Amino acid sequence: MGSLTEENYIKSVYALSQATGEVYVSELAKKLDVKLPSVNSMMKRMATKKLVAYAPYKGIKLTEKGKKEALAIIRKHRLAELFLVKVMGLGWEEVHDIAEQLEHVNSSRFYERIDELLNNPKFDPHGEPIPDSNGKIHTKKRTSLIDLAEGLTATITAVTEDEKSFLDHLNAKGLQIGDVVIIKKRELFDGSITLQHKSKKEILLTHQVAERIWVEV
Amino acid sequence: MGSLTEENYIKSVYALSQATGEVYVSELAKKLDVKLPSVNSMMKRMATKKLVAYAPYKGIKLTEKGKKEALAIIRKHRLAELFLVKVMGLGWEEVHDIAEQLEHVNSSRFYERIDELLNNPKFDPHGEPIPDSNGKIHTKKRTSLIDLAEGLTATITAVTEDEKSFLDHLNAKGLQIGDVVIIKKRELFDGSITLQHKSKKEILLTHQVAERIWVEV
DNA sequence: ATAATATGTTAGATGCATCTAATATTTTAA
DNA sequence: TTAAAATATTAGATGCATCTAACATATTAT
Numbered sequence: 001m002g003s004l005t006e007e008n009y010i011k012s013v014y015a016l017s018q019a020t021g022e023v024y025v026s027e028l029a030k031k032l033d034v035k036l037p038s039v040n041s042m043m044k045r046m047a048t049k050k051l052v053a054y055a056p057y058k059g060i061k062l063t064e065k066g067k068k069e070a071l072a073i074i075r076k077h078r079l080a081e082l083f084l085v086k087v088m089g090l091g092w093e094e095v096h097d098i099a100e101q102l103e104h105v106n107s108s109r110f111y112e113r114i115d116e117l118l119n120n121p122k123f124d125p126h127g128e129p130i131p132d133s134n135g136k137i138h139t140k141k142r143t144s145l146i147d148l149a150e151g152l153t154a155t156i157t158a159v160t161e162d163e164k165s166f167l168d169h170l171n172a173k174g175l176q177i178g179d180v181v182i183i184k185k186r187e188l189f190d191g192s193i194t195l196q197h198k199s200k201k202e203i204l205l206t207h208q209v210a211e212r213i214w215v216e217v
Numbered sequence: 218m219g220s221l222t223e224e225n226y227i228k229s230v231y232a233l234s235q236a237t238g239e240v241y242v243s244e245l246a247k248k249l250d251v252k253l254p255s256v257n258s259m260m261k262r263m264a265t266k267k268l269v270a271y272a273p274y275k276g277i278k279l280t281e282k283g284k285k286e287a288l289a290i291i292r293k294h295r296l297a298e299l300f301l302v303k304v305m306g307l308g309w310e311e312v313h314d315i316a317e318q319l320e321h322v323n324s325s326r327f328y329e330r331i332d333e334l335l336n337n338p339k340f341d342p343h344g345e346p347i348p349d350s351n352g353k354i355h356t357k358k359r360t361s362l363i364d365l366a367e368g369l370t371a372t373i374t375a376v377t378e379d380e381k382s383f384l385d386h387l388n389a390k391g392l393q394i395g396d397v398v399i400i401k402k403r404e405l406f407d408g409s410i411t412l413q414h415k416s417k418k419e420i421l422l423t424h425q426v427a428e429r430i431w432v433e434v
Numbered sequence: 435a436t437a438a439t440a441t442g443t444t445a446g447a448t449g450c451a452t453c454t455a456a457t458a459t460t461t462t463a464a
Numbered sequence: 465t466t467a468a469a470a471t472a473t474t475a476g477a478t479g480c481a482t483c484t485a486a487c488a489t490a491t492t493a494t
Contacts, residue, residue: 005451025472038452040473045450057459057472087304088330098324107315113305222481242442255482257443262480274442274489 002051004104007073008032009042010051011103013062014070022059071135076111077103078124078131083114085125092125108133125160127214143217145193145210148183154215155180166212173203175213219268221321224290225249226259227268228320230279231287239276288352293328294320295341295348300331302342309342325350342377344431360434362410362427365400371432372397383429390420392430 002010012031016023029039047054051066062070080102084095105111115121115133123129127142148154156179159170170176174197181203182196191207205213219227229248233240246256264271268283279287297319301312322328332338332350340346344359365371373396376387387393391414398420399413408424422430 003450026470034451035453036472037454037474042451084327088327088334090326090330094326098322098327101322101324105315105318107318109307109311110301110305110315113307117305220480243440251481252483253442254444254484259481 001106002049002069005042006046006051007069007104009046010062010066010070011073011077013052013060014067014074017060017062022061024059028060068135071131071137073103075131075133075135076105078128079111079114079118079121082118082121082124082130087114087117123160125212142214145183145195145205145213145215146191146207148215148217150183150186152217153180153182154217156213157216158214160212160214166209169209170213173205174199174201175203181215218323219266219286222259223263223268224286224321226263227279227283227287228290228294230269230277231284231291234277234279239278241276245277285352288348288354290320292348292350292352293322295345296328296331296335296338299335299338299341299347304331304334340377359431362400362412362422362430362432363408363424365432365434367400367403369434370397370399371434373430374433375431377429377431383426386426387430390422391416391418392420398432 009028009032012028013023016027016031025036025039025043029036032039043052043054043060046052046066050063051069053061053063077099080099081095084090084098084102085092090098112133121130122139123142127144127147129137129139129141131137142158143154145154156175156177158177159166175181180198183193184196184202185194187193191210193205193207193210195203195205197203226245226249229245230240233244233248242253242256242260246253249256260269260271260277263269263283267280268286270278270280294316297316298312301307301315301319302309307315329350338347339356340359344361344364346354346356346358348354359375360371362371373392373394375394376383392398397415400410401413401419402411404410408427410422410424410427412420412422414420
């Protein structure tokens with residue numbers, strides 16, 4: 001097991017590499033709020049441990065071993081967030097910092113049990129997929145209604161909450177899985193969204209509701 | 218906030234001082250599985266931070282500040298253990314190592330919520346009192362039936378479980394709060410205990426049941 | 435009361451993770 | 465295409481937490 005610091009480096013390299021494939025020392029330094037030489041010296045150490053491939057003045061890439069570790073940490077982070085919300089009843093906005101700490105807990109039993117209690121969830125509440133215990137991601141990120149720009153057309157594929165009250169709410173609005181909608185207006189002020197429905201009706205959804213509706217464009 | 222290492226030193230000093238009041242470098246070194254000079258140099262550092270009072274060749278004592286930190290950690294440890302058992306359904310024997318990690322989580326919200334979910338518990342499942350959020354311990358350790366030697370007489374004062382099935386079990390055995398019992402025999406093999414009841418009947422309790430019954434001698 | 439034993443301290447080194455200051459390389463722009 | 469700007473590396477230092485080897489103080493036992 002690597003140190004806490006090492007785990008944070010791995011996680012950041014992974015996150016930054018998602019966009020570009022390669023990560024630069026300066027990006028990492030910024031993300032981790034340390035100076036360039038700290039990153040440089042850490043990369044040397046991590047390279048000898050075969051966690052990253054790293055050549056001077058070139059970009060940083062995770063090795064397979066590094067990627068596996070990154071995914072294990074991400075799995076723990078996302079399971080922890082979901083657990084804090086669903087089981088412990090904490091607010092979505094307050095769980096990130098706690099999950100940042102819980103992701104470093106070293107106990108397969110602990111996370112096995114969380115996974116069980118949550119019924120082997122596939123996505124966290126942001127639609128991000130949760131890697132399985134072998135570090136495999138089986139599905140792509142889901143897109144929520146709140147991720148779409150005005151004017152786009154999308155099909156509703158799923159919803160996060162399976163609580164009756166939430167489904168009742170959607171029914172009352174006349175929305176169902178499979179419906180095709182157009183994003184008419186996104187309100188910057190409160191994040192609410194107006195949809196154009198196939199039935200020609202306009203439907204207003206609050207941010208809170210819209211973020212729980214998954215779509216395909 | 219101190220480092221993880223520092224927190225572990227504080228906790229160990231507190232635990233060792235419970236018996237004797239003073240702690241010796243060699244005891245600490247043994248408990249933490251480090252060499253004497255490591256303890257010595259850590260004590261110097263912790264003394265400058267006013268966490269311990271420490272004079273060369275004399276014993277180590279926690280300051281008020283140190284005690285407060287120790288109790289905060291112990292509170293978190295005991296709440297975590299109880300949470301892992303009661304809420305997450307883990308076995309009592311497997312939670313200690315996880316709690317050793319969770320006790321270092323820095324989030325008052327997290328522990329506030331655990332405390333709520335457990336209904337502000339006063340004791341952990343071993344009868345150890347849980348300090349309150351100000352680091353005050355209001356009650357002494359409780360004694361369980363399994364802590365008593367053969368021949369002792371004791372009064373039953375409380376039980377851990379308030380599940381109906383457990384209380385039914387005690388009823389069926391003819392035991393109630395307030396009953397006076399004598400420890401007749403402790404079976405080393407399986408930890409079961411035979412009681413002499415006031416009704417003259419002999420009652421056999423398994424270890425599992427006996428450890429949940431609190432007594433006063 | 436002194437020698438032997440146990441316990442504790444100092445000195446000096448190591449690895450991790452960080453920093454500042456100085457230097458080198460790469461990219462970009464004049 | 466060379467100078468300026470941006471980015472990266474090396475050198476050398478610091479604090480934490482640990483170690484071994486050498487030395488110091490207490491305790492105990494003869």
